[in-house]
Amino acid sequence: MPDNPQDHGLERRLDEWASPPPDTELSPETRRKVQAMLASSLTPVKPIPPQSRLIFTFLAVFTVCAVGLIAILNKAGFHLMTGVQMGFIAAILAGGGILFSFTLAWRMVPGSRWPIPFSLVLTVSGLVPITGIALLFPWHTSSAFVSEGWPCAALELTITIPSAAVYWLLARRGALFASPGLGASLTALAVFLALIPVQFQCMFQQAPHLLVWHGGAALLLIGLGTLIGEMARRMRT
Amino acid sequence: MGETPIDDRELRDLMTRYQNADAVAVEELVARMSPPLLRFFGRSGIGPTEAEDLLQDCWIRIHRSRHTYRASEPVMPWIYAIARHTRLDAYRKQRRLESREVLVASIPEGLHQTTPEQVLEQDQFARLVASLPDAQREVIIMLKVSGMSLEEVARATSSTPGAVKQRAHRAYTALRRALGKDLESAR
Numbered sequence: 001m002p003d004n005p006q007d008h009g010l011e012r013r014l015d016e017w018a019s020p021p022p023d024t025e026l027s028p029e030t031r032r033k034v035q036a037m038l039a040s041s042l043t044p045v046k047p048i049p050p051q052s053r054l055i056f057t058f059l060a061v062f063t064v065c066a067v068g069l070i071a072i073l074n075k076a077g078f079h080l081m082t083g084v085q086m087g088f089i090a091a092i093l094a095g096g097g098i099l100f101s102f103t104l105a106w107r108m109v110p111g112s113r114w115p116i117p118f119s120l121v122l123t124v125s126g127l128v129p130i131t132g133i134a135l136l137f138p139w140h141t142s143s144a145f146v147s148e149g150w151p152c153a154a155l156e157l158t159i160t161i162p163s164a165a166v167y168w169l170l171a172r173r174g175a176l177f178a179s180p181g182l183g184a185s186l187t188a189l190a191v192f193l194a195l196i197p198v199q200f201q202c203m204f205q206q207a208p209h210l211l212v213w214h215g216g217a218a219l220l221l222i223g224l225g226t227l228i229g230e231m232a233r234r235m236r237t
Numbered sequence: 238m239g240e241t242p243i244d245d246r247e248l249r250d251l252m253t254r255y256q257n258a259d260a261v262a263v264e265e266l267v268a269r270m271s272p273p274l275l276r277f278f279g280r281s282g283i284g285p286t287e288a289e290d291l292l293q294d295c296w297i298r299i300h301r302s303r304h305t306y307r308a309s310e311p312v313m314p315w316i317y318a319i320a321r322h323t324r325l326d327a328y329r330k331q332r333r334l335e336s337r338e339v340l341v342a343s344i345p346e347g348l349h350q351t352t353p354e355q356v357l358e359q360d361q362f363a364r365l366v367a368s369l370p371d372a373q374r375e376v377i378i379m380l381k382v383s384g385m386s387l388e389e390v391a392r393a394t395s396s397t398p399g400a401v402k403q404r405a406h407r408a409y410t411a412l413r414r415a416l417g418k419d420l421e422s423a424r
Contacts, residue, residue, distance in 0.1 A: 010413050013362050018280075018381040026271045030289050034296045035267050044258040045304035109305050110322075111314030111392045117400060175302035177322045181395075237330040 048174060051105050051112070057170060058101035062193050065163065066093075069197035077200040085136050089199055092129045096192035099125060103185045104167065108174020118181055125188065130215060137207040148204050149213035155201075156194045156217045163190035164225065178236050183229020184222055191218045243269060248312035256303055267296065273383050274320055280378045281324055282367040295323040313385055314392030321375065321393055328371075365415055373408035376401055 048054075081089065099121055106112040142148060167186050176182055198214060248269070254262030274295060278288040298319050306315050366374060372394075379390045387398045387405075394401065 007409070007413050010409065010416060013416070014377075014381050014412075017362050017366060026275050026292070027289070030292070031267060031271055034271065034293055035264050037293070038263050038267065038296060038300050039260050041300070042258045042260060042263060045256050047256060047307055048305045050307065050309075106395070109307070109310075109315075110302065110318035111310065111316075112395070113392055114395050114397060117397055118395070175298075175305040175319070233326075233329070234333075237326045237333070 048109060051109070054105040054108060054174075055101045058104060058167065058189065059097060061166060061170065062097045062101065062189070065166075065193055066097075066196040069159065070200055073197045074201040076203045077205060080203065080205045085205070088132050088136055092132065093192055093196050093199070096125050096129075096195075097189065100185055100189035100192060104171055104189055107176065107182055107185055108171055110175050110177075118185075122184065122188075126219070130211065133207055133210045133215065137205060137210055139207045141206055141208045142204075145208070145212075149209055152198055152202055152204075152209075152213040153217035156191070156198045156214065157221065159194035159197065160187065160190045160221050163193045166190075178229060178232035180226040180229040180233070183225040183227070183232070187222050187225025187228075190225075191221050243273070243313070245311050245313060249308055252303075252306050252312050252315075253308050256306065270316060271296075274316070276382050277317070277320055277378055278324060280363075280366075280382050281328075281374070283327075287327075291323055291327055294327070295320050298323055311389060311392070313383070314389045317379060317383065317385065317389070317393035318395070365412065369408050369411060373404050373411070376404045377408050380405060 049057075078086070103118060103121055106114055164186050167189055171186065195214060195218060199210075202209075202214070204210075248266070251262045251266045251269070255266055271292060275288055275292050278291040278295075279285065281288075283291070299316060302319060306312070366377060369377065375394065376390055379385045379393060380387075385393070387401050390396075390401045391398045
């Protein structure tokens with residue numbers, strides 16, 4: 001026991017409680033039933049690829065789709081951002097893609113090592129972009145805030161849905177347990193992918209526009225993904 | 238610790254053979270892993286029949302997910318991660334059923350809620366452990382009943398060893414406090 005309770009009385013009670021009572025042993029019938037159940041559908045299976053290959057696959061899809069969409073769409077945003085803004089946005093979007101590729105790959109295999117708590121991943125991937133945008137981009141807006149903004153949110157939604165579907169199809173190879181965390185991971189990866197073309201085609205590179213129509217929409221979509229994960233879990237149980 | 242730790246090298250070998258459809262390996266794996274899994278479910282505060290049902294459900298899930306095991310990884314966290322989800326799903330299902338029953342029969346809200354103090358009056362340590370928050374109880378069961386290491390529990394619960402250690406510490410503090418109160422009330 002690595003974490004010693006440092007109390008002999010408690011330790012003794014825990015040991016007594018943990019010791020296997022004779023009446024809870026597995027009955028031979030149940031054991032035979034389980035063995036027969038598994039043997040009846042026993043076929044060789046190919047083990048899932050290594051974690052590195054799963055992550056590489058997610059990142060390859062991320063990169064190919066992002067580059068393809070940038071090539072197709074308008075690139076006005078490239079010319080409107082300064083070098084610092086461009087560097088920050090590129091780092092954030094690439095970082096988000098990498099981070100959520102890792103979390104999705106961890107979720108595919110039960111018992112994977114999680115070096116970073118998922119709550120920390122979500123917090124960092126939310127706070128860092130918000131802070132960076134608030135500090136690096138100008139705080140002015142036009143009177144047409146809504147009419148300028150909603151097309152960006154709509155484009156983000158349009159790209160997120162098929163991207164999430166593609167990632168779900170790829171992740172299905174693993175042992176996915178329906179959960180809000182899975183929903184959040186899948187959508188977040190798709191949202192970061194969608195944000196790349198949205199950001200680089202956008203003609204309104206101001207903090208209020210980026211925070212509300214790009215970031216706000218991203219948060220809503222991730223929230224929706226989380227909700228879908230929770231609903232899937234409820235349906236399962 | 239509840240039992241002699243199972244050698245992970247042997248389990249890895251059995252799992253690899255299981256993936257290659259070796260029926261003997263399946264029998265051996267079921268024989269080795271079923272007793273600790275049954276205790277894992279049994280210590281979660283459910284009856285023996287429900288524990289056996291959960292065990293069967295767990296083996297079905299293990300069977301369906303067997304391709305996700307990698308021979309380079311330890312077996313115990315992989316199996317217990319699946320067992321944990323089996324238990325959590327069953328727990329959520331039960332809670333939803335109970336909430337429906339409450340709506341129909343109007344059972345008082347506090348009926349199923351027992352404080353550590355109330356539980357100690359019955360002098361049942363098992364119930365005291367059962368009264369711990371789910372995340373803490375789960376860690377205690379894996380560490381003490383299943384004999385897993387902090388690293389293995391962290392993997393099985395999709396957490397970090399630091400977070401597991403903190404949960405275990407909180408559980409021990411709660412148990413120690415409740416036991417202290419028990420002794421005071423006995424004087």
